[in-house]
Amino acid sequence: MKTSLLLAEDDPNLGELLQDYLTAKGFQVTLAVNGEQAFDLFCQNEYHLCILDVMMPKKDGFSLAKDIRLHNEFIPIIFLTAKSMKEDTLKGFEVGADDYLTKPFLMEELLVRIKAIIKRTQGKEEINTSTKFTFGKLTLDTEKRELISGSNRISLTTKESALLGLFCQHVNEPVSRTYALKMIWGEDSYFNARSMDVYITKLRKYLKEEPSVKIINLHGEGFKLVTS
DSSP, X not given: OOOEEEEEOSOHHHHHHHHHHHHHTTOEEEEEXXXXXXXXXXXXXXXXXXXXXXXXXXXXXXXXXXXXXXXOSSSOXXXXXXXXXXXXXXXXXXXXOSEXXXXXXXXXXXXXXXXXXXXXXXXXGGTTTTOEEEETTEEEEXXXXXXXXXXXXXXXXXXXXXXXXXXXXTTTSEEEHHHHIIIIXXXXXXXXXXXXXXXXXXXXXXXXXXXXXXXXXXXXXXXXXXXX
């Protein structure tokens, strides 16, 4: 079965070029020319990964990603944009991006990143499935991607579950940034590190329900999930 990609790109020349290139590389590619069309296609079909241009008519890439996440919080998303501001990159990760490419870029680079994400989501991000961790009054179910506190259940994204599961494997032990990035993101890079910081902020909000459990920073080293 071919890997199915949703490509949302309003530049017809670039969109068709990317569609032809990725199709030649063995993917099944559906091209949308604006955000609204892309969302309609997403709701009607099943895809393994979304490639979204940020600046699009009718619905921009960030808004589209938010809508997609309401329907499927786990599907990988790559943003394509002419913007190079760090704030825009961080905003992309905050709405759930798995990767981010600034135009102009080499199609070969996009291909490598797609393959890395597909491999990761079908492999490394499934680490610890069917495993439960209990810490304090909380339970992490990585198979269902849920953080459970009594009758309250918090749904986690793939990366949130994998990252918290990694910390649970090393509870009260230091976890280096490099190790966490390579295990969950597959690469220790600046943008992946910023993405991880966003996810750790989200995890800390979830853990506020249990005061005895915290994720602390270890200056120059990484993080530690501590329980008391």
